[in-house]
Amino acid sequence: xxxxxxxxxxxxxLAAAVRAETMxxxxxxxxxxxxxxxxxxxxxxxxxxxxxETTGAQGPWQQVRTADGKxxxxxxxxxxTKRITAQSNGAAVSxxxxxxxxxxxxxxxxxxxxxxxxxxxxxIDFTWVDKMAKMNATPEQIKGFVKAGGLxxxxxxx
Amino acid sequence: MNNLNxxxxxxxxxxxxxxxxxxxxxxxxxxxxxxxxxxxxxxxxASINRTAVAAEKTVQDITPEQEHxxxxxxxxxxxxxxxxxxxxxxxxxxTVLGQTLAQYSDKPETFGGYHFLVIETDEINAxxxxxxxxxxxxxxxxxxxxxxALAAVLAHEIGHVEKQHGLNAIKRGRxxxxxxxxxxxxxxxxxxxxxxxxxxxxxxxxxxxxxxxMNSGYSRSLENDADAAAVQILTRSGYNPQALVDxxxxxxxxxxxxxxxxxxxxxxxxxxxxxxNGLIGSQPAAVAPAGRQQRFDAMLAVIR
Numbered sequence: 001x002x003x004x005x006x007x008x009x010x011x012x013x014l015a016a017a018v019r020a021e022t023m024x025x026x027x028x029x030x031x032x033x034x035x036x037x038x039x040x041x042x043x044x045x046x047x048x049x050x051x052x053e054t055t056g057a058q059g060p061w062q063q064v065r066t067a068d069g070k071x072x073x074x075x076x077x078x079x080x081t082k083r084i085t086a087q088s089n090g091a092a093v094s095x096x097x098x099x100x101x102x103x104x105x106x107x108x109x110x111x112x113x114x115x116x117x118x119x120x121x122x123x124i125d126f127t128w129v130d131k132m133a134k135m136n137a138t139p140e141q142i143k144g145f146v147k148a149g150g151l152x153x154x155x156x157x158x
Numbered sequence: 159m160n161n162l163n164x165x166x167x168x169x170x171x172x173x174x175x176x177x178x179x180x181x182x183x184x185x186x187x188x189x190x191x192x193x194x195x196x197x198x199x200x201x202x203x204a205s206i207n208r209t210a211v212a213a214e215k216t217v218q219d220i221t222p223e224q225e226h227x228x229x230x231x232x233x234x235x236x237x238x239x240x241x242x243x244x245x246x247x248x249x250x251x252x253t254v255l256g257q258t259l260a261q262y263s264d265k266p267e268t269f270g271g272y273h274f275l276v277i278e279t280d281e282i283n284a285x286x287x288x289x290x291x292x293x294x295x296x297x298x299x300x301x302x303x304x305x306x307a308l309a310a311v312l313a314h315e316i317g318h319v320e321k322q323h324g325l326n327a328i329k330r331g332r333x334x335x336x337x338x339x340x341x342x343x344x345x346x347x348x349x350x351x352x353x354x355x356x357x358x359x360x361x362x363x364x365x366x367x368x369x370x371x372m373n374s375g376y377s378r379s380l381e382n383d384a385d386a387a388a389v390q391i392l393t394r395s396g397y398n399p400q401a402l403v404d405x406x407x408x409x410x411x412x413x414x415x416x417x418x419x420x421x422x423x424x425x426x427x428x429x430x431x432x433x434x435n436g437l438i439g440s441q442p443a444a445v446a447p448a449g450r451q452q453r454f455d456a457m458l459a460v461i462r
Contacts, residue, residue: 109224150447152396155261
C-alpha cells in the first residue's frame with residue numbers, strides 16, 4: 001500500500017470519527033440525564049438545534065458533553081446528525097450547504113404560521129391543545145406507576 | 159433557450175433520476191454557466207434552482223419542529239369536531255399510562271413530547287396527531303376491560319406517531335412549494351407571497367391529515383405497522399400483548415352495529431387479529447398484580 005493511500009484512508013477515518021462526535025438536539029427541550037435512563041436525574045437542558053458532542057453510547061443512549069461543558073446522557077431519539085441551525089440575532093445563514101441538511105430552528109411551519117392559521121380559522125380553538133401540552137407525568141409518578149403496576153423497570157433501555 | 163441550456167437541464171434530469179440528492183449542485187453550476195454566458199437572466203436562474211431543490215423535497219424534510227406545529231393544528235381541528243372530556247383525574251391517569259408506554263417505544267422523545275386527552279363521544283375512536291398529541295374517545299375507553307387493553311390502544315396510537323404516519327397522509331406535491339421556500343429563503347423572515355404560499359401548504363397539510371384521521375383512515379399496511387409497534391411496546395413494558403387481540407375482539411363485537419369512528423377508518427378487526435397473533439406467537443403472558451386492575455377500575459368508574 002502506498003504512503004499516499006494510507007494517508008488518504010487515515011484522513012477519511014479521522015473525518016468520519018469527527019463527524020460522528022457532533023449531534024444536534026431535535027426536541028424542544030433536550031434533557032441531559034445523570035444515567036442512561038429516563039429515571040436518571042436531569043443534569044441540564046439543551047434547546048432545539050444546539051450541538052452536543054457525543055463521547056460514548058450505551059444502547060440507545062448517547063453520552064454527551066454540552067457546549068458549556070456539562071456531561072450526561074441523552075436518548076438518541078432526541079438527537080440527530082442532520083444540521084439544525086439555531087439562528088442568532090436574525091442573521092441569515094448560508095444555504096451554500098445542501099438544502100437537505102440545513103434546517104433552521106424556528107423557520108418553516110412555526111408559531112407565525114400557526115398564528116395565521118388561527119386567524120383564518122376562528123372556529124378552531126387551541127385552548128385544549130395548549131392544556132394538553134402542559135399535561136405531564138413527573139418522573140416520580142412514572143416510577144411509582146411502573147412499580148405499582150408490576151411493569152418492567154427499564155423504559156428507554158431498548 | 160439555446161442548446162447549451164437544454165443540455166444542462168437534460169443533464170440535471172438524468173442526474174436527478176440517478177442521484178436525487180446531487181441535482182441542486184448540478185443545477186446551480188448549470189445556471190451559473192448560463193448566467194455567465196448571458197443566455198438566461200438571474201430570475202430564470204433562481205427559478206431553475208428552485209425547481210431543482212423542489213424535486214428533492216419530501217416528507218423527510220419536515221423538521222421535528224414543523225411536525226410539532228402540524229400536529230398541534232391537526233389536534234385542534236379534531237377537537238373542533240370532538241369535545242374534550244374535562245375529567246382531570248381520568249386525563250392524568252391516561253397521561254401517566256401513555257407517557258410511561260412512550261418510554262418503551264423506539265421514539266420515546268418527540269419535539270413536544272407525547273400528550274393524551276379523552277374526548278367526549280360514544281364513538282369508538284382514537285386519533286394520533288403528528289408529534290404525539292393523542293386523543294382517545296370515551297366510547298373506546300368503555301371497550302377496555304383492563305389496563306392492559308387500554309395500554310394496547312395507546313401503544314397503537316404511539317406507533318402511528320413513532321412511524322410518522324400522519325405526515326405520510328399529506329398529499330404528494332402539497333409541500334413542494336413550501337419546503338422549497340424554506341430551503342431557498344432560509345434565514346429570511348417569510349413575508350408577503352411566500353408567507354401566503356407557506357400558510358396555504360400548511361392548511362392543506364392539516365386538511366389532508368385530519369381528513370385521513372377522521373374519514374378515510376390509514377391503509378391496512380400502516381395499521382399493521384402501528385399494531386407491530388404496539389406489540390413491541392407492550393412486550394417491552396411488561397403489559398400482556400394479547401390484550402391487543404382481546405381489544406380488537408371486543409371492538410369487533412361492538413363495531414358490528416356501529417359504522418362510525420374506528421369501524422369506518424380501520425381495517426376489519428379479523429384481519430388485524432390474525433396479523434397480531436402472528437407477531438405475538440406463543441409468548442407466555444406476564445401475571446398482572448391486582449393493583450394494576452384496581453387502579454384501572456377506580457379511574458374508569460367515572461365513565462361506566
